[in-house]
Amino acid sequence: DVVMTQSPLSLPVTLGQPASISCRSSQSLEHSDGNTYLNWFQQRPGQSPRRLIYQASKRDSGVPDRFSGSGSGTDFTLRISRVEAEDVGIYYCMQGIQWPRTFGQGTKVEIK
Amino acid sequence: EVQLVESGGGLVQPGGSLRLSCAASGFTFKNYPMRWVRQTPGKGLEWVSDISLSGDRTYYADSVKGRLTISRDNSKNTVYLQMNSLRAEDTAVYYCAKGSNGTIDNWGQGALVTVSS
Numbered sequence: 001d002v003v004m005t006q007s008p009l010s011l012p013v014t015l016g017q018p019a020s021i022s023c024r025s026s027q028s029l030e031h032s033d034g035n036t037y038l039n040w041f042q043q044r045p046g047q048s049p050r051r052l053i054y055q056a057s058k059r060d061s062g063v064p065d066r067f068s069g070s071g072s073g074t075d076f077t078l079r080i081s082r083v084e085a086e087d088v089g090i091y092y093c094m095q096g097i098q099w100p101r102t103f104g105q106g107t108k109v110e111i112k
Numbered sequence: 113e114v115q116l117v118e119s120g121g122g123l124v125q126p127g128g129s130l131r132l133s134c135a136a137s138g139f140t141f142k143n144y145p146m147r148w149v150r151q152t153p154g155k156g157l158e159w160v161s162d163i164s165l166s167g168d169r170t171y172y173a174d175s176v177k178g179r180l181t182i183s184r185d186n187s188k189n190t191v192y193l194q195m196n197s198l199r200a201e202d203t204a205v206y207y208c209a210k211g212s213n214g215t216i217d218n219w220g221q222g223a224l225v226t227v228s229s
Contacts, residue, residue, distance in 0.1 A: 037215070096213070098163070099171045100159055100174070103156060104156075106157070
């Protein structure tokens, strides 16, 4: 199985400041079709998860452009350029290159 | 607008059975693989199962293999999760989800399953 490891697991941030979450996979997520199957999800308190980023760096429509995804191979990053209050929640990475699909442990973002 | 509405959750005794349903609307159901993902109380997300467009291919997490069965009815735009031989560790919110190419682009609101005597 592909193991997904996120860090940090807790991220206190100041409003308006940047934040960064790392996700590492135990195997490369680059497929022979040229795509990289890494997703980022946001789960706000009391809500279902919502996809922010797919194929490592493609932002979903409606997702603020302060969110960006980058990385390749086994090393990925989700960045928030300026944290807003509505960004509080838990962020998960997930690999979609092979079964079983696997998620990272989650990173809890909170305001200092 | 894509909608995924789960139903069938509830309280069940260890060893018991339950069937979750997920009614889909707002997209061409038969054109998308469907999935179930669960979240134990206060914990993270765990992928449970995937089913292909026609239902001829299914995939399961090792933790549920042989006990949970995913199926779909494209005429009813519905995906199911039959849950047998339930254990306390199956207690979770079960999300129905849609997505192709190794992703999930829409999630339902979730159905709570509690396994307890």
